Amino acid sequence: METNFRASFEEERKKVEVWFTLLRDKICEELEELERLCLISPEISPQRFQRKEWKRDGGGGGIISLMKKGRVFEKAGVNISTVYGEFSEAFRKEIPGADKDPKFWASGISLVIHPRNPHVPIVHMNTRMIITTQLWFGGGVDLTPVFPSQKDTVDFHRVLQETCDHYDLESYLKFKKWCDDYFFITHRNEPRGVGGIFYDYINSGNFEKDFEFTKNVGEAFLKIYPQIVKRYFNTPWSEEDVQHQLKKRGRYVEFNLVYDRGTKFGLQTGGNIDAILMSLPPMASWEIEA
Numbered sequence: 001m002e003t004n005f006r007a008s009f010e011e012e013r014k015k016v017e018v019w020f021t022l023l024r025d026k027i028c029e030e031l032e033e034l035e036r037l038c039l040i041s042p043e044i045s046p047q048r049f050q051r052k053e054w055k056r057d058g059g060g061g062g063i064i065s066l067m068k069k070g071r072v073f074e075k076a077g078v079n080i081s082t083v084y085g086e087f088s089e090a091f092r093k094e095i096p097g098a099d100k101d102p103k104f105w106a107s108g109i110s111l112v113i114h115p116r117n118p119h120v121p122i123v124h125m126n127t128r129m130i131i132t133t134q135l136w137f138g139g140g141v142d143l144t145p146v147f148p149s150q151k152d153t154v155d156f157h158r159v160l161q162e163t164c165d166h167y168d169l170e171s172y173l174k175f176k177k178w179c180d181d182y183f184f185i186t187h188r189n190e191p192r193g194v195g196g197i198f199y200d201y202i203n204s205g206n207f208e209k210d211f212e213f214t215k216n217v218g219e220a221f222l223k224i225y226p227q228i229v230k231r232y233f234n235t236p237w238s239e240e241d242v243q244h245q246l247k248k249r250g251r252y253v254e255f256n257l258v259y260d261r262g263t264k265f266g267l268q269t270g271g272n273i274d275a276i277l278m279s280l281p282p283m284a285s286w287e288i289e290a
Contacts, residue, residue: 009131012207013105016129016214020080020109023218027078027111028065030226038071040117040234046071049078054272058085064275068282072233074116077278082107083269091268096201097132105131106269108139109218110262112279113225118245119232121145121152122193122252124279125221126262127214135207137214138200140175141221142183143228144193146241146248152228153194159224160197167213175199185255192255246285253284 028049035046047070055061062081067073084105092098108128115122127139143156157176164172179198184191197217202210256263256279266276 009105009135012129012135012211013107013131015211016107017082019211019215019218020107020127023109023215024063024065024078024080026222027218028067030222031067031073031076031078031113034072034226034229034233035067035070037230038233040236041071044069044071047073049076052274054275056083056085056270056272058083058270060084062272062275064272064278066278070116072115072117072120072229074114075282076111076113077275078109078111079275079278080107080109081271081275083271085269088268095130095132096136097134100133103132104269106265110275110278114249114281115229115233117233117235118146118237118241119235120229122248122281123221123225125218127217129211129214135203136200137202137210139214139217140179140182140196140198141217142179142193142196142198143225144248144252146245148194152231156194156196156224156228159220163213163216163220164197166216167209171199172197182259183255185251185259187258188251188254190251192251243285243287246283247287249281249284250286253280256280 032048047067049065049067052064053061054064060081060083062079065078067076086102087095087098087104092102095104098104106128108126110126112124113122122144125141127137129135129137141160143152145152161172164175175197176195179195180191182198183193183195204210263276
């Protein structure tokens with residue numbers, strides 16, 4: 001049975017693995033170029049990504065690409081992984097198709113960027129394909145500015161809407177609402193940021209169409225986020241700005257540890273702890289205001 005499972009969707013699996021690796025390389029190259037272009041902190045050398053491979057005991061593994069203490073990016077992680085095996089008995093109920101057969105295969109890319117400059121927004125993006133007795137795509141992109149800008153928000157959503165409209169004219173509003181509902185810090189009664197798109201369980205019956213949408217989401221990130229970074233990466237900031245940034249990062253930590261499905265999926269499937277918690281900022285604050 002294992003042989004049959006591993007042979008299923010072989011061509012599709014190879015395609016998505018190749019794409020996630022290619023997208024990782026393109027994103028890392030673009031972020032390293034932003035490091036070189038930034039002029040505001042000449043005493044700091046432009047940083048590059050360092051890569052570390054990891055293996056999963058139950059099957060598969062991934063590569064962590066991490067940049068730290070840069071001119072633009074205090075911490076930027078771009079991870080790819082392909083893992084397979086069996087879901088635990090308790091977790092099978094939460095995954096479509098796993099109740100019929102606990103075996104799974106999952107591949108994806110995930111990034112979270114925590115800029116040094118408080119005026120440059122935090123950003124998250126991930127896309128993935130999962131196979132149980134079913135096959136589907138999921139993912140999302142969302143922006144979390146410390147100091148929201150109407151222009152940034154409009155431009156960010158415009159690119160995402162164009163991407164969604166190319167896939168399905170009804171998908172943007174659905175995926176935007178899904179993002180607004182999902183990236184909401186319930187115990188704070190506040191959104192994590194200015195939104196984006198979030199989607200899961202995408203299987204239209206046309207693999208190539210769904211895969212093309214997944215690729216376009218990654219390209220949309222590359223199209224808009226570097227533009228937004230360039231608007232602010234040479235903007236001076238104050239210590240007060242940093243305190244606002246640390247507080248916003250604290251909110252980010254709360255969401256990812258309490259609500260994030262990707263964090264839960266990684267922990268439940270025996271993923272690499274460093275890769276799973278890559279989304280956490282190097283510094284954050286929960287200072288209580290007087």
